[in-house]
Amino acid sequence: MNERIYLDNNATTPLDPDVLDAMIGELAAPPHNPSSIHSFGQEAKKILTDSRNTIAGSLNVKPSEILFTSGGTEGMNFLIRGALSDPTSHIIASPIDHPCVYNTLEDLREHGAHISYLPIDSYGAPRVKDLQEALQPNTKLIVLSAANSETGIKLDIEAIATVAKRANIPLILDGVALLGKEPFSIPEGVSGMAFSAHKFHGPQGVGFVFVRSGFKPTSLLTGGGQEKKLRSGTENLAGIVGMARALTIFDEDEDFAHMKSLREQFEARLIEEIPDLEVNGEGPRLPNTSNLYFPGVDAESLLISLDMEKIAVSYASACASGALEPSRVLLNMGYSKERASSSLRFSFSRMNTPEEIEKATEVITALVEKLRNSTLTLI
Known part of the structure; x- marks a missing residue:
């Protein structure tokens, strides 16, 4: 062959050629930092805002609910760790989720968290009845994958989100394997969801999280206060531009x-x-x-x-x-x-x-x- x-x-x-062109255009632009107050910085800030609006529009959510990250691993760590004010909290999860979720939860377990893994069978995804039975008075978080990256089996997001909403427990979803594969919407019961650009023909090393209005995870990175003080650090503008472009051509x-x-x-x-x-x-x-x-x-x-x-x-x-x-x-x-x-x-x-x-x-x-x-x- x-x-x-x-x-x-x-x-x-593979990186889409149109995405590459968009990124090259940004990389070749004059130096500009979105945090700077001069005209160069304001140009960068507009590019950042436009990209955020594009991504929010693709998911039918508010631009203020989109925060930029380096990818799925950072996004899920931010959503999971940032949601826990009590290190001994009870968390419901799945034993078949991506290592960025599973290993994070196991680390939290070592530091006092109580993790209940839902039973899984050959169907390949957690079932609603098992989630309902796993709920406890001290359950503080539900963490699941919207779709499994190994088998492709999809979670019944709507049904799971309904249970979480009724129980008034934040539901965090790993959406990395889902976005770019088929149409979906984010139900009301989902508090946070993480995505990664390189899974939908965007660049590696950049992603975003959806953080529903009213859900307030704490920051893992302190510094300049970017991304509403939730994710400090100068934004990867070329990566973000490429990520937004990838969503527009899908x-x-x-x-x-x-x-x-x-x-x-x-x-x-x-x-x-x-x-x-x-x-x-x-x-x-x-x-x-x-x-x-x-x-x-x-x-x-x-x-x-x-x-x-x-x-x-x-x-x-x-x-x-x-x-x-x-x-x-x-x-x-x-x-x-x-x-x-x-x-x-x-x-x-x-x-x-x-x-x-x-x-x-x-x-x-x-x-x-x-x-x-x-x-x-x-x-």
């Missing part, structure tokens, strides 16, 4: 249909060639994500073999990379260690093509047959 095929878009997406309906078509083509072709192949997770999924179980195949060997064929896929969350351990997500869904060790994630974007999908399925089919017939494990 001469052309590389990128099927790991839940890890990061066509929810068209891109949703395209990614769903690619996923259906991908899964149908593989199931035709590999009949014992199974999809991990029974709940409704994002249109771009396939987490697949290949019985009798070592996932690490398949991943490396695909990489040698210039096809990029993932074993689990990119932010949990390092040693390839069986997915915590799949294990908590009740799947065996053997199944988790034979599963890979494939994730598509609007920039992928049907031709790429067809070629990828041909290569995957051949490699699965080869690995099943081999007694060797690739290292």
